[in-house]
Amino acid sequence: MISLFKKFEEEGVLGINRRIGEYILPYNPREYYPLVDDKWKTAELARQFNVPMPYHYGVVDTFGGIRKTRELIQDRPGFVVKPANGGMGNGILVIASESEATNGLIRYHKVDERTLTEKELNHHISGILSGLYSLDGNSDTCILQERLECHSFFQEISFRGIPDIRVIVFLGYPVMAMLRLPTKESGGRANLHQGALGVGVDLRSGELTHSVCNDKIVHFHPDTKQTLSGRVLPHWETILEMASRCYDMSGLGYLGVDIVLDETRGPLLLEMNARPGLGIQIANRMGLLDRLRIVEKIKNSADGPKTRVHRMFQEL
Incomplete structure (x- = not known):
């Protein structure tokens, strides 16, 4: 068992205890949690920072x-x-x-x-x-x-519902992302715990890579039967800049940002999460630790969202 943990660490996999002890507790002040846990407060905050959300x-x-x-x-x-x-x-x-x-x-x-x-x-x-x-x-x-109008990009690759994009942000820098696609099993909701599909996303290009469903690797959507890898998400840089801005908006150093794509309005903030899950590593087939360490070396969160996004591109 010890050798297995060591192997995970060597591959840069972030575990639950380390996520809490080294990233959530040190970087997420407890007094800011209500801003993301209460979706009504999130909406009020987003309005102040001109971040678009569903009405x-x-x-x-x-x-x-x-x-x-x-x-x-x-x-x-x-x-x-x-x-x-x-x-x-x-x-x-x-x-x-x-x-x-x-x-x-x-x-x-x-x-x-x-x-x-x-x-x-x-x-x-x-x-x-x-x-x-x-x-x-x-x-x-x-x-x-x-209720949003699903972007046409998802028309043939999603089962009803509205897909969303989860971005992990550390000190204002987007470090990893995945697309979550609803399935019949998930009841049209983009939640991995309920059977939605998680698809890794190349951070620089927005290209879809690997897919996972119920913690098992899959090569196509179980309901639409469409392959997913190689497709490129629209509005990708805007999505990352919006995710980066959520750091300035929330005051949380380590957070998950969920963004949806509406056909008419484009990228919209759905919600923020102060305790984002770790399934994103499975979808991307890589650990988070190496990406988090890149940001720790940069040590500059004072720049604006666009600058932070491009700096991350340079470091990858």
């Missing part, structure tokens, strides 16, 4: 306020329901459309083609308020958010 239609923060849900989402072309303090995609509902049944009741159509009654939707929101999906188990707030 928020409103929040439901009391049980009595649930009755106003219909008013907040009426005539919207789809919407997303999510807990403000949720994690790993838990509690998120993506509604594609609504229809009126013959009895006059509203039915909401999810991206996985299942439907919810208005009573079921309100019950789900009640669960969010109760803290059923919150990171700390405390009572929560429900956010009603714009």
Whole structure:
């Protein structure tokens, strides 16, 4: 077992304990966690820094306020329901459309083609308020958010839902990235824990490289049957600059930044994560440590996002 750990270290693999002890605890001041854990606070912060995000239609923060849900989402072309303090995609509902049944009741159509009654939707929101999906188990707030229009780049390589791009940022420098593609198993959500596909991304070019699903290497999307390697993500440099700016915005030295591509609006910040997972190493078939050490040698986070991105390109 000791030799196995040594082999991982030699290959630059960052483990959980080292991630916490050498990067999260020293570089992420605890007082800044609420800025990224609470998605409503993240949205307010992004507005101050002119970082584009999906539009928020409103929040439901009391049980009595649930009755106003219909008013907040009426005539919207789809919407997303999510807990403000949720994690790993838990509690998120993506509604594609609504229809009126013959009895006059509203039915909401999810991206996985299942439907919810208005009573079921309100019950789900009640669960969010109760803290059923919150990171700390405390009572929560429900956010009603714009449903994005998936960028045409993903049309043939993703199964419903909206893919996102996870970028690990250290002291303002993007160090590794992966694309997360929804699958049938994940219910149209781009979450690896629920069965989404993780695809490594070449940091300099934005070219897709290796793919993994449920911690197993795959060579094509399990539902679309399309190969992924060799395709180049659009708006790549803009995506990295946006991720880099999140360091200045959040005050967190080590973070994960999740960005989505909307067909009309381009790259949008979805959320930030103060404790990003390590599956990105599997998708890229390389460890994080070497990239983190590059940034530690640079030791200059005072430059702007564009300069930091290009400096990282030079170091790779």
